[in-house]
Amino acid sequence: MNKHASDLKPEKIVGGVATDQRHESAHKHVSGTAVYIDDIPEPAGTLHGCLGLSTVAHGRIRAMDLSAVRAAPGVVAVLTAADVPGENDISPTGRHDEPILTDELVQFFGQPVFCVIAETRDQARRATLKAEMTYEELSFTVDIGALDPLNDKLVTPPLTLKRGEAGEAIRQSPHRIKGRMRVGGQDHFYLEGHIAMAIPGEDGDVAVHSSTQHPSEVQHMVSHALGVPSHAVTVEVRRMGGGFGGKETQSNLFAALAAIAARKLGRAVKIRPDRDDDMKATGKRHDFLISYEAGFDDDGAVQGVDFTFAARCGYSSDLSGPVTDRALFHCDNTYFWPAVRAQSAPLYTNTVSNTAFRGFGGPQGMVGAERVIEEVAFALGKDPLEIRKRNFYSTTTRNVTPYHQTVExxxxxxxxxxxxxxxxxxxxxxxxxxxxxxxxxxxxxxxxxxxxxxxxxxxxHYNQAGALVHVYTDGSVHLNHGGTEMGQGLYLKVAQVVAEEFQIDLSNVKVTATSTGKVPNTSATAASSGSDLNGMAAQNAAQQIKARLVDFAAEKFSVPADQVVFLPNRVRVGNQEFTFADFVRQAYMARVQLSAAGFYKTPKIHWDRDKGQxxxxxxxxxxxxxxxxxxxxxxxxxxxxxxxxxxxxxxxxxxxxxxxxxxxxxxxxxxxxxxxxxxxxxxxxxxxxxxxxxxxxxxxxxxxxxxxxxxxxxxxxxxxxxxxxxxxxxxxxxxxxxxxxxxxxxxxxxxxxxxxxxxxxxxxxxxxxxxxxxxxxxxxxx
Incomplete structure (x- = not known):
């Protein structure tokens, strides 16, 4: 039966943008066929590592007898700080305050002191228990409630955001509140724990499989630890079984130790800690103690607010500076504070160094904002939703944040x-x-x-990304970019972008494992930026290839460029149509480059931390x-x-x-x-x-x-x-x-x-x- 033209749906590709597609590895996840690092076939002779952790919260190592550890069955080597050939530091901010293995001062219970390398994982685990350690124990602090945010030790410089005179606005307000709130931390509890496998190569090179959100940082940390250039280290990650920020910097430790051992022993080395050791030795979401004071009028409109966000940061800086900064950036949530001051206090404690976690301090800042709103509502006997709506940012005047960005x-x-x-x-x-x-x-x-x-x-500077796109002569497309896949669907979304650009079905786009050898100098897959950055970089690469293809067709077939149109799985050139694969083959025969490296950097953004603006x-x-x-x-x-x-x-x-x-x-x-x-x-x-x-x-x-x-x-x-x-x-x-x-x-x-x-x-x-x-x-x- 013939259909009226208005009944016909426009032809579309299968799997472009704005379509509901299943996760590209969903069927592998549920069937158990998705390959994680622990599923990769081990090279012959692979060794296994296990961390030896400190048993005091703060102290100096006075004696360390590892003879029984070295004599334990299956043990091939025991690494200490003295075995690090390059720099014994994995601080992501360059503050040099986070040793791979500590050699004298222990600053938290569970800090890595040595690493056993053995023939089997079980032998390595058992051997670590034979260490005999003597400490001079020192006083320690765990709870930030006992600390003074203004005078006690900080792990990184604090930040202050200020707009208007908050103190004066509070004093002049008809009503005032003052309080303090605790907000706990959180363990990432990824289903796949930390793991790294290092394989030595010739000329001192090493290939590292790392469960990391930041392959380029792992590459740099491993190269620094080995004392070799970055080009000697290649880091690859196909997928993670969850990350949530816990694999942004915390992967550095395991990759560096595996690489040091692999290079020293000339054999592949894998390190996969137990869940207990993983939770003890790796950082978590920051706990916060939020102090606040606010003034408001009879209608519940806040006139001024003053916050102090004190955070349990642990013994080193890690990412505590930017995490506590972002807490301040979100202390307004959706509310306009006419006058505001917000201060951070990234406090030193004798606990594992806390790190990135989904939201990166932003949720803690929002909790502070919502606590103020709720307490104002109680003070006035009003429903909190009324007070929330009363204080919302507007679209015209009440629209400047505490860091002086206009909400547009x-x-x-x-x-x-x-x-x-x-x-x-x-x-x-x-x-x-x-x-x-x-x-x-x-x-x-x-x-x-x-x-x-x-x-x-x-x-x-992190707001940049690269991508690599190859179009093969059969019309299939190879895509690689700097983003990592941790279950969130990033690979799928970026593949959809490329499929949309070439107007080919999603099944014709193959995304391959993230590798520092393909796309260099990448940013962490974090800050919710994965699709934004890598999608734009991949689109840029595809558009470069498309532009070459258009120029080729316009010249060969003597048509204007606007008459070269990419349609679902085919290309129209003037009054002719070719399948995408046929069109690409013709371009190849005409020596058209079918590969491109794409790049993107986020426009408009800038930040002066010293000014807080x-x-x-x-x-x-x-x-x-x-x-x-x-x-x-x-x-x-x-x-x-x-x-x-x-x-x-x-x-x-x-x-x-x-x-x-x-x-x-x-x-x-x-x-x-x-x-x-x-x-x-x-x-x-x-x-x-x-x-x-x-x-x-x-x-x-x-x-x-x-x-x-x-x-x-x-x-x-x-x-x-x-x-x-x-x-x-x-x-x-x-x-x-x-x-x-x-x-x-x-x-x-x-x-x-x-x-x-x-x-x-x-x-x-x-x-x-x-x-x-x-x-x-x-x-x-x-």
Whole structure:
């Protein structure tokens, strides 16, 4: 039957941008055929390493007897600091404060002191236990609550953001609040732990397979440790079993030790620590102690706010400087502070050096902003959502951040209004009030919180990317770029960009393992920039090849360039059409270069840290979440009953991937703020170092009702890759709504007359203590 022309759908390629495509390795993940580093066939004679860790939190090594370790079965070598041929340092910021192996001063319980290399992993593990160490123990500090942010030791210089006179604005305000809040840290708990395998080559070269988000940094650290140029080290990573920031700098240690041993012994070396050693020896999300003071008027409009963000950074700088900086960058969240001062205090502690974690300090800054909003609401007896909306950035005047960047793409009012209606916030608020009035034990809580997340590395030079694209004579395309795949779908999204550019089916694009030998000098896959940077670099490479192909066709067939059109899997040249493969073969025969190296650098951004001013972010991603919880006031146990999320991904490259990122980010954020608790004992030992003692969210902990939507109408105001927006980190702080819903439920115990003062993580124990505290206060006020 003939169809009317208007009934015919336009022909499209299979798998271009803005189509829902499954993760390129999804079928491998679920079938167990995805190859991770531990699945790579080991070269004959591969050795295995295991770390020997310190057993004091702070002290000087007075004696180290490793003779029994060396004599243990299967041991081939024992590495100490003296065996590092080059520089014994893996500090990512160049502060030279993070040794690969310490040789004298121990600064945290679990610091690597030596490394056993043995024929088998089990032999290496057993041998480490035979070490005899004698220490001169020194005093140590674990808890930042005992430190003075202004006078105690810092691991890196602090930052101050200032606009207006916050102190004076607070003093002149009709109402004032002042308080302090603890926000706990978080372990990355990637399913694949750290691992590195180094294979020695000729001329002192070494190839390293590393589970890392930053292959170029691993390359540099290994070359420095070996004392060789960067060209002697090649780092490759096909995929990681999760990273979340934990493999941005923390991979350096394992790669460097494996490479040192491989070069020393002339054999391949693999190091894969136990989960316990991994959690003890690698950094985590920073704990924060947030002090705040704010002044506000009768309507709840904040007039001035003063923050101090003190962070448990550990014994070295690692990335604590930029992490605590970003906490300040997000201390406004979606709110305009007319006068603001925010200070960071990256405090030294005798704990493992904390590092990047999804959100990179931004979520902690937002928690501080939301605490101020909530306490203002309690002080005035108003619903927190009213106060949130009262303080939103506007699109015209109230639109300058504490770091003096103008918010030009603000959509938060519309986004929140849509979610407020879709989630039936006010109807449910009334229903919950009625429920709580008639329920003696179980209480319910509700909260709707917004998100504004800045996108770009705050270290401006990191905002660049490269890509390599080859078109073969059969029409298939090889793609390589500097981004790494850790389950987030980056490889798929960038492949979709290239397929769209050439107008070929996605199945014709092959993405290969990230390698420093193919694309050099890459930035970490972090800061939610993977698709933005690498997508644009890959598009640039494809466009270079397309331009050559257009010039070739225009010359050969004597047609204007605008008559060379790429159509789905074919090319139209004037009134002729060729399959893409046939067209490419003709170009090859005409000696047209079918390969290109692409490059991209983010425009417009700049940052002057000394002045605390600039435009550190290219754009903002927005979102909002409404969460409802129920708590048992006799035990502190709780259930997340329902969550509604509306999130801004611009023109999404792949809605299926983006929705997965939002759902996963929300649940991970929920774990950070509710169940995941890091605890050190009186000796400075991390006791939450295994699944038996550290509780990540389970499938059964997910919200009973979980409604997640992408906003249909927004697009990126900046010319990002196909006007999409980053969606790796921005969804994570949506889970702040769960913390505030729990706070709301606790507050109902005292009829919302007393501020709950609930810290994070809001574990059942902490919820129960807050309930009991409010009951006592309410009784004393009666």
């Amino acid at each position: 793409d603000n959509i938060i009012e519309r986004l929140v209004s849509e979610l407020e209606a879709d989630a039936e916030y006010w109807r449910r608020r009334r229903t919950i009030q009625a429920f709580n009035a008639n329920s003696r034990v179980v209480k319910r809580g509700l909260a709707l919180t917004p998100v504004k997340f800045g996108i770009s590395f705050t270290a401006t 600039g435009r550190p972010f290219y754009y903002f991603a927005y979102g909002a979440a409404c969460s409802e919880v129920s708590i048992d006031t006799l035990t502190g146990e709780y259930v997340v009953e329902r969550v509604d999320v509306l999130h801004d991904a611009g023109r999404s490259l792949n809605r299926a991937i983006d929705l997965g990122q939002i759902e996963g980010g929300f649940v991970q954020g929920m774990g950070w703020l509710t169940t995941e608790e890091l605890w050190w004992d009186e000796r400075g030992r991390l006791r939450t170092h295994a699944p038996s003692t550290y509780k990540i969210p389970l499938a059964s902990d997910r919200p009973k009702i979980f409604n997640v939507k992408l906003a249909e109408w927004p697009e990126n105001a900046e010319p990002s890759i196909h006007r999409s927006k980053a969606v790796g980190e921005p969804p994570f702080p949506l889970a702040i709504s769960v913390l505030h819903a729990l706070s709301d439920a606790v507050a109902s115990v005292a009829d919302h007359r007393i501020f709950p003062d609930l810290d994070a993580p809001a574990t059942p124990e902490r919820v129960l203590m807050a309930v009991e505290r409010l009951k006592r206060k309410a009784k004393s006020l009666a």
